[in-house]
Amino acid sequence: MYKVLVSDPLSKEGMHPLLEAEGFKVDVQTNLTKEELLDRIPNYDALLVRSQTQVDAELIQAATRLKIIGRAGVGIDNIDLSAATEQGILVVNAPDGNTNSAAEHTMAMLMALARNIPQAFLSLKNKQWDRKSFIGVELKGKTLGVIGLGRIGAEVAQRAKGQRMNVIAYDPFLTDAKAEKLGVQMGTVQEVIAAGDFLTVHTPLLKETKHLLGTEAFKTMKPGVHIVNCARGGIIDEDALYDAIVSGKVAGAALDVFEVEPFVDHKLLELPQVIATPHLGASTIEAQEVVAVDVCDDVVRYFTNQAVKNPVNLSAVPKEVLKKIEPYLLLGEKLGSFIQDLADDMVEEFHVTYSGDLQDLDVSPITRNTLKGFLRSRLGESVNEVNAKLFADRLGVTVTEQKTSQSKGFTSLLTVEIVMKTGRRKVSGTLLNGLGARIVRVDDFIVDVAPEAHLLFIRHKDQPGAIGRVGMTLAEERINIATMQVGRAEKGGAAIMMLSVDKYVGPTSVEKLKRLDDIEDAQAIEL
Numbered sequence: 001m002y003k004v005l006v007s008d009p010l011s012k013e014g015m016h017p018l019l020e021a022e023g024f025k026v027d028v029q030t031n032l033t034k035e036e037l038l039d040r041i042p043n044y045d046a047l048l049v050r051s052q053t054q055v056d057a058e059l060i061q062a063a064t065r066l067k068i069i070g071r072a073g074v075g076i077d078n079i080d081l082s083a084a085t086e087q088g089i090l091v092v093n094a095p096d097g098n099t100n101s102a103a104e105h106t107m108a109m110l111m112a113l114a115r116n117i118p119q120a121f122l123s124l125k126n127k128q129w130d131r132k133s134f135i136g137v138e139l140k141g142k143t144l145g146v147i148g149l150g151r152i153g154a155e156v157a158q159r160a161k162g163q164r165m166n167v168i169a170y171d172p173f174l175t176d177a178k179a180e181k182l183g184v185q186m187g188t189v190q191e192v193i194a195a196g197d198f199l200t201v202h203t204p205l206l207k208e209t210k211h212l213l214g215t216e217a218f219k220t221m222k223p224g225v226h227i228v229n230c231a232r233g234g235i236i237d238e239d240a241l242y243d244a245i246v247s248g249k250v251a252g253a254a255l256d257v258f259e260v261e262p263f264v265d266h267k268l269l270e271l272p273q274v275i276a277t278p279h280l281g282a283s284t285i286e287a288q289e290v291v292a293v294d295v296c297d298d299v300v301r302y303f304t305n306q307a308v309k310n311p312v313n314l315s316a317v318p319k320e321v322l323k324k325i326e327p328y329l330l331l332g333e334k335l336g337s338f339i340q341d342l343a344d345d346m347v348e349e350f351h352v353t354y355s356g357d358l359q360d361l362d363v364s365p366i367t368r369n370t371l372k373g374f375l376r377s378r379l380g381e382s383v384n385e386v387n388a389k390l391f392a393d394r395l396g397v398t399v400t401e402q403k404t405s406q407s408k409g410f411t412s413l414l415t416v417e418i419v420m421k422t423g424r425r426k427v428s429g430t431l432l433n434g435l436g437a438r439i440v441r442v443d444d445f446i447v448d449v450a451p452e453a454h455l456l457f458i459r460h461k462d463q464p465g466a467i468g469r470v471g472m473t474l475a476e477e478r479i480n481i482a483t484m485q486v487g488r489a490e491k492g493g494a495a496i497m498m499l500s501v502d503k504y505v506g507p508t509s510v511e512k513l514k515r516l517d518d519i520e521d522a523q524a525i526e527l
């Protein structure tokens with residue numbers, strides 16, 4: 001008998017695959033304290049949650065019998081994925097079931113915000129017939145800026161078109177074809193932020209999207225902009241939003257999600273321009289039924305030895321193979337992540353080439369890990385070596401794997417090349433005896449740098465003073481240089497600098513570098 005604990009409210013109708021299957025005992029206990037959960041979890045084979053239960057490393061460590069965690073929804077930021085993977089626990093989610101509900105909730109919030117509906121209702125409840133205080137604005141003809149045009153963002157964009165809004169969107173994986181199909185204009189993130197009369201965010205919460213709308217972004221927005229967040233708290237900096245509303249720059253905000261949840265007292269709610277719901281985007285009868293069916297189905301599949309439909313973690317590599325290729329898995333992941341930071345346009349092709357010793361190995365797990373590194377910095381932790389290829393297919397990125405005998409003098413060489421409409425970028429890495437992983441080539445330039453932490457790749461003209469200007473600018477930004485290499489194709493021609501620095505180089509500092517004389521491009525790389 002497999003024991004399943006359901007620790008967040010799931011639709012009873014949606015749980016039928018599990019309730020009807022033989023050999024499962026389901027306990028629904030949705031109000032457990034952390035201590036109670038820690039105490040009971042060792043008795044269970046499966047755990048089903050939504051966003052409220054914090055499945056942290058402590059809980060996972062205590063879960064000695066647990067084989068599978070099902071997240072009845074999209075976001076998996078309440079689950080410590082690496083702790084689960086380390087302990088061999090499979091995590092599955094339900095990525096599609098609540099898309100429609102979240103999109104409808106976003107539209108409801110957008111319209112309620114434009115017409116002050118919650119505020120007017122509250123006033124009427126307080127026995128005031130006040131028609132003057134709640135003059136709204138129309139949506140028709142206004143511009144909606146959408147940041148993150150994935151499942152939900154795309155649905156919102158289509159609905160906004162129905163309201164006769166103009167839609168401008170930014171998503172690193174947005175293709176011309178998709179933009180055309182949805183009838184949206186494509187822009188950079190800065191262009192979207194500056195163009196919107198209304199702005200709505202639909203990205204996961206990642207290192208790259210944390211405080212995406214912060215003090216600097218608010219400065220560049222249109223005065224009187226309205227902001228909607230039905231994705232994740234933390235994408236918008238709540239303190240910066242508060243200040244922008246108080247200063248009059250932002251006319252109002254509609255929030256379904258918050259940096260810390262749950263709460264009952266929040267300073268943003270003291271502002272009359274803010275309307276809010278307690279994380280209700282996915283809370284419809286329909287969505288809850290579908291997401292519960294999806295995860296319950298996967299739990300049954302897992303225990304009856306069938307392939308699960310929505311795996312979020314776990315490698316499919318046999319242990320013996322894993323041992324041989326393990327060091328290259330990490331190198332591949334780092335190279336994938338490195339090349340993502342070099343991509344300045346939609347990536348259409350992703351090629352991984354193996355040479356030297358690597359020719360004799362089964363390299364497909366390395367390719368999957370490289371692809372995972374590439375996609376993860378944009379799509380978050382839900383991308384893993386199991387599902388990375390699936391994500392690439394969905395995004396229309398062609399992935400190839402090749403072996404060649406040309407290892408350019410290295411014992412083994414792993415090269416990742418991306419092809420975009422605007423050009424190609426390439427990075428190679430190797431494992432050096434005693435020194436570990438190194439990046440040895442970027443485009444056609446030879447470098448030698450450990451793929452770690454904060455790097456800066458600069459293309460410049462080989463002219464006196466260029467290096468000094470970069471050094472001065474970084475000093476002004478209080479960024480310390482740890483190592484620096486320069487290389488050039490020919491005297492006075494194209495040249496590069498590869499720096500490792502002591503802290504994250506933010507977009508403002510990168511822009512400053514790009515504006516320097518003789519500097520053609522600068523890219524911050526976070527590994």
Ligand SMILES: NC(=O)C1=CN([C@@H]2O[C@H](COP(=O)(O)OP(=O)(O)OC[C@H]3O[C@@H](n4cnc5c(N)ncnc54)[C@H](O)[C@@H]3O)[C@@H](O)[C@H]2O)C=CC1
Nearest residue numbers: 075102148149150151152171202203204230231281282378
């Ligand atoms: N309020 C609620 O109850 C619900 C919230 N959500 C949240 O909504 C968000 C979106 O969900 P889905 O559309 O299903 O996910 P998705 O994975 O289909 O779409 C996310 C999109 O964000 C894009 N993205 C990643 N980094 C970006 C960046 N720096 N700038 C712009 N775009 C970036 C990705 O390329 C991707 O297309 C997630 O955070 C999810 O957890 C989802 C369902 C319900």
Ligand SMILES: O=C(O)C(=O)COP(=O)(O)O
Nearest residue numbers: 050051052073074075282
């Ligand atoms: O699916 C998601 O990402 C959500 O945010 C929905 O969260 P919930 O299942 O309603 O707690």
